[in-house]
Amino acid sequence: MAAASTAFKKLIGNFGPVLRRCFPSVQVQVSRNAHFKFVEDTPDPNLGDNSFFSLIILIEMYNREKNLVQSIADALDYTLAQDPSAIIFGEDVAFGGVFRCTVGLEEKYGKQRIFNTPICEQGIVAFGIGAAAVGTTAIAEIQFADYIFPAFDQLVNEGAKFRYRSGNEFDCGRLTVRAPCGAVGHGALYHSQSVEAFFSHSPGLKIVVPRGPIQAKGLLRSCIQDDNPCLFFEPKVLYRSAIEQVPVDDYLVPLSQADVVREGSDVTMIGYGTQLHVLKEVAEMAQEQLQVSCEVIDLQTVLPWDEDTVYKSVIKTGKCLVSHEAPITSGFGAELAASIQSECFLHLEAPVVRVCGPDTPFPHVYEQFIIPDKWRCLDALKKLVDY
Amino acid sequence: MSLQYKISILIFNLQNQLLQTEMFRYIHKCARSTYRTIHSLRQELLKAQGCAYSTSSPNFPGSEHHKPEWTNTPNFILPERGSGIPVYRVLGDDGAVIDGATNPQLSKDECMHMYETMVTLNVMDKILYEAQRHGRISFYMTNFGEEATQVGSAAALDAKDLIWGQYREAGVLMYRGFPLIQFMHQCYGNRKDIGKGRQMPVHYGAKDLHFVTISSTLGTQMPQAVGSAYSYKMQGNGQCVVCFFGDGAASEGDAHGALNFAATLECPIVFICRNNGYAISTPTHEQYRGDGIASRGVGYGVATLRVNGNDIFAVYNGVKEAREMAVRENRPVLVEAMTYRIGHHSTSDDSSAYRSLDEISYWEQEGNPTKKLEAYLIQQGYWTSEQTEQMLKSKRKEVLTAFAEAENEKIGPMTEAYNDVYDVLPQRIQRQLEETKEHFRKYKDKYSNLDKFES
Ligand SMILES: Cc1ncc(C[n+]2csc(CCOP(=O)(O)OP(=O)(O)O)c2C)c(N)n1
Numbered sequence: 001m002a003a004a005s006t007a008f009k010k011l012i013g014n015f016g017p018v019l020r021r022c023f024p025s026v027q028v029q030v031s032r033n034a035h036f037k038f039v040e041d042t043p044d045p046n047l048g049d050n051s052f053f054s055l056i057i058l059i060e061m062y063n064r065e066k067n068l069v070q071s072i073a074d075a076l077d078y079t080l081a082q083d084p085s086a087i088i089f090g091e092d093v094a095f096g097g098v099f100r101c102t103v104g105l106e107e108k109y110g111k112q113r114i115f116n117t118p119i120c121e122q123g124i125v126a127f128g129i130g131a132a133a134v135g136t137t138a139i140a141e142i143q144f145a146d147y148i149f150p151a152f153d154q155l156v157n158e159g160a161k162f163r164y165r166s167g168n169e170f171d172c173g174r175l176t177v178r179a180p181c182g183a184v185g186h187g188a189l190y191h192s193q194s195v196e197a198f199f200s201h202s203p204g205l206k207i208v209v210p211r212g213p214i215q216a217k218g219l220l221r222s223c224i225q226d227d228n229p230c231l232f233f234e235p236k237v238l239y240r241s242a243i244e245q246v247p248v249d250d251y252l253v254p255l256s257q258a259d260v261v262r263e264g265s266d267v268t269m270i271g272y273g274t275q276l277h278v279l280k281e282v283a284e285m286a287q288e289q290l291q292v293s294c295e296v297i298d299l300q301t302v303l304p305w306d307e308d309t310v311y312k313s314v315i316k317t318g319k320c321l322v323s324h325e326a327p328i329t330s331g332f333g334a335e336l337a338a339s340i341q342s343e344c345f346l347h348l349e350a351p352v353v354r355v356c357g358p359d360t361p362f363p364h365v366y367e368q369f370i371i372p373d374k375w376r377c378l379d380a381l382k383k384l385v386d387y
Numbered sequence: 388m389s390l391q392y393k394i395s396i397l398i399f400n401l402q403n404q405l406l407q408t409e410m411f412r413y414i415h416k417c418a419r420s421t422y423r424t425i426h427s428l429r430q431e432l433l434k435a436q437g438c439a440y441s442t443s444s445p446n447f448p449g450s451e452h453h454k455p456e457w458t459n460t461p462n463f464i465l466p467e468r469g470s471g472i473p474v475y476r477v478l479g480d481d482g483a484v485i486d487g488a489t490n491p492q493l494s495k496d497e498c499m500h501m502y503e504t505m506v507t508l509n510v511m512d513k514i515l516y517e518a519q520r521h522g523r524i525s526f527y528m529t530n531f532g533e534e535a536t537q538v539g540s541a542a543a544l545d546a547k548d549l550i551w552g553q554y555r556e557a558g559v560l561m562y563r564g565f566p567l568i569q570f571m572h573q574c575y576g577n578r579k580d581i582g583k584g585r586q587m588p589v590h591y592g593a594k595d596l597h598f599v600t601i602s603s604t605l606g607t608q609m610p611q612a613v614g615s616a617y618s619y620k621m622q623g624n625g626q627c628v629v630c631f632f633g634d635g636a637a638s639e640g641d642a643h644g645a646l647n648f649a650a651t652l653e654c655p656i657v658f659i660c661r662n663n664g665y666a667i668s669t670p671t672h673e674q675y676r677g678d679g680i681a682s683r684g685v686g687y688g689v690a691t692l693r694v695n696g697n698d699i700f701a702v703y704n705g706v707k708e709a710r711e712m713a714v715r716e717n718r719p720v721l722v723e724a725m726t727y728r729i730g731h732h733s734t735s736d737d738s739s740a741y742r743s744l745d746e747i748s749y750w751e752q753e754g755n756p757t758k759k760l761e762a763y764l765i766q767q768g769y770w771t772s773e774q775t776e777q778m779l780k781s782k783r784k785e786v787l788t789a790f791a792e793a794e795n796e797k798i799g800p801m802t803e804a805y806n807d808v809y810d811v812l813p814q815r816i817q818r819q820l821e822e823t824k825e826h827f828r829k830y831k832d833k834y835s836n837l838d839k840f841e842s
Contacts, residue, residue: 123645123648126611129611130615131617136621154610157604163807163809166581167585167807169581228809
């Protein structure tokens with residue numbers, strides 16, 4: 001039965017591209033200069049039930065094709081449907097959000113549950129903390145991760161420490177803060193930042209970065225259900241360019257669990273978000289050009305991160321490359337490198353290499369000179385292999 | 388997943404997809420032209436009624452709620468104009484209800500509960516202040532001078548209204564029945580402290596008394612309280628949220644966010660500002676140049692009242708009405724209680740460095756809120772000054788007994804330093820705890836006071 005259903009799903013899945021060809025306007029072009037190549041993941045059949053009822057089978061097939069925006073909207077929609085206490089708020093979310101992640105939700109669930117706030121990030125996060133503290137599932141949106149800093153105090157001093165300081169009398173575990181992050185080609189200083197490392201120094205928070213629509217839906221649902229305040233950073237360059245067969249049902253992708261997206265034996269490469277796609281391509285290039293077998297790990301949760309998966313892989317391969325868009329100094333790669341070196345010292349055949357952004361603000365016209373793209377990663381990988 | 392839900396997401400997704408199709412674009416285009424037609428029709432209509440743009444009155448969207456008029460002279464609104472927002476009072480200097488003011492007509496029991504709380508708070512403050520001076524607790528902050536603001540508010544509220552405080556609101560908690568011994572446990576951070584000894588003294592919290600745990604960061608509780616109030620509105624539980632803060636904290640960005648969010652999101656919240664004239668050493672004229680905090684309320688569209696914070700009936704009446712308005716109309720209300728911080732800012736502060744002893748003793752004598760209520764009680768025949776002596780004595784005994792008990796209690800085990808960071812202990816923190824335990828097994832003799840801790 002299960003096998004039949006899987007085969008059926010596969011068959012249905014194949015209609016996606018056909019349908020996309022029939023409705024060309026739906027297809028969103030990946031920007032020509034994109035520094036990464038998004039390759040669809042095959043959905044894990046365990047993630048959710050895809051069996052349909054016959055009348056609307058075609059529409060359903062068509063609808064499984066989702067970009068990152070739609071899969072996030074899906075997770076939010078499901079949350080509002082099954083949890084009557086859930087609210088969504090932030091700047092411009094009511095009309096659908098500047099990235100369209102909340103389209104249609106206001107009409108469906110009403111102004112009381114999805115609403116605009118004044119433009120004040122510290123107010124938004126604090127409002128969410130206070131709502132969560134009295135039993136509301138609070139989903140806050142910060143329009144760009146670059147603008148989360150006014151709420152730094154609320155997140156670090158308040159949200160993160162709420163449970164601890166009250167002796168577990170009070171907590172704000174029902175709070176999730178979503179924010180678009182990362183490079184987008186032309187975002188310059190304040191529409192490109194990757195801010196995860198700032199928050200990774202704050203015990204009490206969870207930090208999650210998905211790599212695509214399938215992961216995003218399950219990870220966001222996990223963040224919302226998790227009983228700790230979570231920061232969910234959405235790589236905005238993937239919003240429309242990443243399209244996958246997203247399971248229709250609700251499903252959870254566990255937090256604090258890394259995903260080995262490609263198995264290999266020579267080098268471990270660790271990243272998250274958009275950078276994961278860069279690493280996947282680098283792994284392919286390494287295989288073809290250098291006959292080097294790379295294991296690629298998507299960290300998924302930056303805090304608290306999955307040490308076991310990482311150490312196990314590095315112990316096997318003996319070499320490790322860590323990569324992120326954020327500046328190198330005190331970036332999360334530093335934490336990974338230091339931990340790997342102390343836990344896997346006897347297995348390492350070379351120092352852990354970090355391929356990251358430089359220690360500069362994120363520039364406008366010079367983006368290609370600072371982004372840790374596949375050529376930089378490949379070059380670093382070559383040196384690592386030859387060490 | 389229910390069939391119904393499945394169909395609903397299906398339709399929702401379809402709508403989403405449609406957004407991006409040619410068809411949708413076409414519909415959108417049609418809609419836009421229809422909108423234009425409607426808009427011009429509306430303009431015609433407005434013109435016909437003589438109220439379109441640039442005729443009789445301004446119709447900018449930015450001021451549509453307050454309907455301003457045009458003016459042909461550049462009249463600046465000067466903040467210094469006239470006198471400030473008046474201060475509401477009920478009791479005169481002699482403790483009698485002023486002619487024309489409303490006596491809240493509280494029963495003898497209610498009056499006595501308020502009075503007893505104020506006296507106990509005073510006694511506890513004196514003893515814990517001294518305890519800090521003698522190095523028995525690490526820190527303390529007294530409430531001298533602000534007893535009426537705290538206790539009068541607490542009495543006017545429903546016991547289930549949620550309180551978010553700053554740190555100088557112990558009287559609210561005490562009025563609600565927080566036991567003396569719990570105050571002491573918190574200040575000692577012993578194993579019976581609800582907060583498990585993690586925060587500095589006076590950072591109280593009690594879930595059963597609907598009093599959210601205090602934190603040191605000023606102003607942060609203000610927008611948080613608004614979030615809670617919004618939730619209460621959604622839950623329709625008939626309660627409101629009350630947020631206390633000082634005149635100094637009101638300068639934080641969070642205060643601005645809170646008042647603005649509360650107004651635009653229509654939240655049942657009462658903001659109570661304790662304007663006691665100082666923020667540590669900073670007098671209010673270095674804190675702001677407007678008419679106190681009350682004048683800001685109006686700017687945010689928040690109903691506002693200024694009361695004499697040393698007059699417990701004025702506080703009571705004001706807060707009671709504020710609470711009713713907040714719950715009835717789902718609107719925020721701001722109450723600014725004018726008072727004076729008679730004590731030092733904290734045990735780390737010597738206030739004689741920035742203000743005169745004359746000034747302090749003036750307020751101690753003339754503005755003392757406990758004495759004012761006492762005068763009222765005596766006039767009512769509820770109380771005599773001889774009884775005061777007795778009460779002070781017995782309260783002193785109660786406080787000292789609790790104090791000794793808390794002092795002798797053990798502190799929690801080291802595990803408590805590592806717990807409650809998350810709902811469950813992550814592996815990494817677990818390992819750090821194990822390392823600490825291991826370290827202490829080896830180096831026990833290098834650390835002091837280990838016998839005070841539970842193992
Ligand atoms: C964000 C922040 N900044 C500074 C401080 C240090 N601080 C503690 S109390 C205080 C003064 C607060 O004055 P006010 O709000 O008027 O309250 P009061 O002490 O008069 O009751 C300051 C500056 C702090 N705790 N938090």
